[in-house]
Amino acid sequence: MKSIVYFPGPAALPLSKAIRVGDHVYLSGQIPMRDGKPLLGSIEEQTHAVLIAISETLQRADSNIGQVIKITVWLADLNNFEHFNQVYREYFKEGAYPVRSTVEAKLAFGVAVEIEAQAYSPIE
Numbered sequence: 001m002k003s004i005v006y007f008p009g010p011a012a013l014p015l016s017k018a019i020r021v022g023d024h025v026y027l028s029g030q031i032p033m034r035d036g037k038p039l040l041g042s043i044e045e046q047t048h049a050v051l052i053a054i055s056e057t058l059q060r061a062d063s064n065i066g067q068v069i070k071i072t073v074w075l076a077d078l079n080n081f082e083h084f085n086q087v088y089r090e091y092f093k094e095g096a097y098p099v100r101s102t103v104e105a106k107l108a109f110g111v112a113v114e115i116e117a118q119a120y121s122p123i124e
Helices: 043-060 078-088
Strands: 004-008 016-021 024-027 068-075 099-104 113-120
Touching: 016 043, 024 043, 043 068, 043 078, 043 113, 068 078, 078 099
Parallel strands: 068 099
Antiparallel strands: 004 016, 016 024, 024 113, 068 113
8 A cells, every 4th residue: 555645734723734645645725825824915816825835735745736636716705716717727737727616615814715636646
């Protein structure tokens, strides 16, 4: 059986930021943070911050954003859907977009977006 590798989350929270199980990497939902505090800027700024954090976490797990196969998005306001998508398209290649679900929800700390990701990243 292949090993499981845990990537710790914030010390104050009982969760892992990511877990690698063989060829799969699972990320906890990421919210926009800057200097350890929630980033409450525009939806575009928050989306960039979350996708950069996801990319950095995947790199620590020997993966990358191009290997993401499934995304779950929570938006605090679905009126931000198009603005969110404008930024999202900058991070994923057209024709190879991950499967995705997007829902509206009240989010922690008053942020506008939270994103959870799963990647298929074969170990060489």
